[in-house]
Amino acid sequence: MTTVAAYAAPAGKAPLERTTIERREVGENDVLIEIRFAGICHSDIHMAREGWGEAIFPMVPGHEIAGVVTEVGSGVTKFEVGDHAGVGCMVDSCRECDNCKAGLEQYCAKGNVQTYGAVGRDGEVTYGGYSTHIVVDQDFALRIPDGLSLDVAAPLLCAGITTYSPLKHWNAGPGKKVAVLGMGGLGHMGVKIAHALGAEVTVLSQSLRKKDDGLKLGADHYYATSDPETFEKLRGSFDLILSTVSAPLDFGAYLSLLKTDGALVNVGAPEEPISLNLFSVIGGRKTLAGSMIGGIRETQEMLDFCAEHGIGAEIELISASEINEAYERVLASDVRYRFVIDAATI
Numbered sequence: 001m002t003t004v005a006a007y008a009a010p011a012g013k014a015p016l017e018r019t020t021i022e023r024r025e026v027g028e029n030d031v032l033i034e035i036r037f038a039g040i041c042h043s044d045i046h047m048a049r050e051g052w053g054e055a056i057f058p059m060v061p062g063h064e065i066a067g068v069v070t071e072v073g074s075g076v077t078k079f080e081v082g083d084h085a086g087v088g089c090m091v092d093s094c095r096e097c098d099n100c101k102a103g104l105e106q107y108c109a110k111g112n113v114q115t116y117g118a119v120g121r122d123g124e125v126t127y128g129g130y131s132t133h134i135v136v137d138q139d140f141a142l143r144i145p146d147g148l149s150l151d152v153a154a155p156l157l158c159a160g161i162t163t164y165s166p167l168k169h170w171n172a173g174p175g176k177k178v179a180v181l182g183m184g185g186l187g188h189m190g191v192k193i194a195h196a197l198g199a200e201v202t203v204l205s206q207s208l209r210k211k212d213d214g215l216k217l218g219a220d221h222y223y224a225t226s227d228p229e230t231f232e233k234l235r236g237s238f239d240l241i242l243s244t245v246s247a248p249l250d251f252g253a254y255l256s257l258l259k260t261d262g263a264l265v266n267v268g269a270p271e272e273p274i275s276l277n278l279f280s281v282i283g284g285r286k287t288l289a290g291s292m293i294g295g296i297r298e299t300q301e302m303l304d305f306c307a308e309h310g311i312g313a314e315i316e317l318i319s320a321s322e323i324n325e326a327y328e329r330v331l332a333s334d335v336r337y338r339f340v341i342d343a344a345t346i
Contacts, residue, residue, distance in 0.1 A: 001025065005346050006131035007320050008058040012050040015324045018346070021060060021127050023135050030135050031079050032071035033087065038129035039064030039155040039313070040339040042185065042246055043269075045327050047117050051271040056117050062129025063089040063115040066144055066154040067343070076138045084144040086303070088157035089293050091115050091126060091140045103297040105140075130323065132346050142300055145307035152312025155185065155338040156303060158293065159313060163190035163242065164302040165294035166265045167197060170240045174198040179234075179241040179257065180219075183210045185330075186244035186267060188314055188337040191217045193302075194242075196309040202238070204230070204254075213336065217314070231256065236284075244268050251288065252280040263287040313338045319345035 001022040008019045026032050044061035046052050065087040069079045079085060090112040093100050097109035105112055113120050116128030127134075144153050163186055172178045178199040180190040187203070194201045195218025202221040203214040211222040223230045234257050241254060246268040255264055264287070281288055294302065306312065314337040318326055326339040 002133070004131055004133045006060045006127065007323055007346060008060045008127075008130070009048040010058050012048070012055060012057065016048070016061075016130070018320070019058065021131060023127075023133055024122075024124070026071050026073050026135055028073040028075040029137050029139070030073045031069050031076055031085065031138050031141050033065070033067040033085050033134050033136065033141070034070045035065055035067040035129055035132055035134060035343040037066045037151045037154040038062040038341045038343055039158065039315075040323070040326055040330065040341065041158050042330060043158070045330060046246075046269070046271065048327075052269070056119075056125055059117050060127035060130050061116055062131070062341075063087070064154045064157045064159070064340075065115070065129035065134060066150040066157070067134075070133075073138075078138045078143070079141065084146070084150060086142040086144050086153065086157045087115060087129065087134060087136050087140065088142065088161060088299055089115055091136050092121055103295040105295045106292045130320070130341060130346065132343055140296060142296070142303060145304060147307035147310070148303065148312060151317060151340055152315055153303070153306075154340050155189070155313035155315065156306055157299070159186050159189045159338060160193070160306060161294040161299045161302050162186055162267050162292070163244070164193050164305070165298055166242060166267060166291035167194055167199075167240075168298070169291065170263050170265060172197050172199040172240055176200070176239045177202070177237060179204050179238045180244065181225075181241055181254065182244040182268065183214055184244060184333065185335070185338045188213070188217055190242050190244060191219050192311050193306075195219070196305070196311060202234075204241075210336075238262055240265065242267065246270055248272050248274055251276050255280040255284075255286055255288065258284065258286050260284045261286070263289055265289045265291050267291055313340075315340045317342055321345065
């Protein structure tokens with residue numbers, strides 16, 4: 001085991017603090033990545049504050065990891081020392097179920113092993129990217145193309161793939177009208193990717209204060225959901241609505257904005273349950289769906305797509321000492337659009 005520096009939550013709802021953790025020695029199929037940047041995802045806050053239920057502590061959050069390979073195991077073929085590499089939301093899966101064999105490790109029938117706050121197949125607790133180094137099996141590491149700077153690439157490992165996967169699955173592209181609900185860390189990536197895929201993109205946000213940003217990032221239209229006229233004007237307009245919001249919504253109202261056979265896909269995960277009148281779905285043969293991240297193959301596809309189209313996250317780079325302040329600012333929607341930790345400050 002090797003001791004490395006990290007920032008951890010010692011208990012639920014406790015402020016994160018600097019500490020040390022143990023990383024396993026590099027095995028035959030492992031790569032050691034010196035972390036350069038780690039994004040802050042709203043999921044990190046849900047987990048560290050046990051908003052989604054009881055969690056494992058101490059917890060080192062972080063599943064948007066970008067860095068440089070500094071050591072490889074004897075059996076590694078995907079990476080060489082010096083390569084740019086990333087780690088997303090999972091670091092293992094059963095590899096044997098139908099989903100894993102199909103490249104859908106995120107839906108592993110036995111449950112994938114999350115990058116942090118989980119127990120791996122070796123029985124050890126996983127620790128995430130708010131640290132200086134991580135050891136990961138080469139099969140769950142991603143190659144970051146040369147065309148992507150590591151700082152803006154880090155959030156792609158969650159925010160990028162979380163929006164890319166459903167946009168691809170529900171065929172966002174030329175001739176399709178796509179609405180992105182929420183203009184935050186996930187939403188701004190949804191706008192960029194949907195635009196690059198060729199869709200006609202509309203942002204649905206609480207207010208118009210980010211309108212200029214939305215149009216600059218690729219949106220064709222921008223509407224405030226706080227204005228009741230929005231729902232009248234846009235009724236029956238969209239083939240796909242991608243909801244990136246982590247708060248309860250009036251799903252009936254948003255389903256009314258779909259065309260027949262349209263889909264409302266949730267990638268945000270509110271802590272509270274929702275209620276829904278099923279006639280909102282039945283009337284119009286509409287779909288209310290959910291989507292997680294993507295599998296490893298699709299995540300690599302997303303990174304290559306982003307490099308080809310010059311897509312990175314819009315970030316605010318912070319030092320590790322600012323993590324707790326950043327959490328509060330995320331909750332206050334006071335970031336445009338993703339905090340990224342400079343791992344050199346850990």
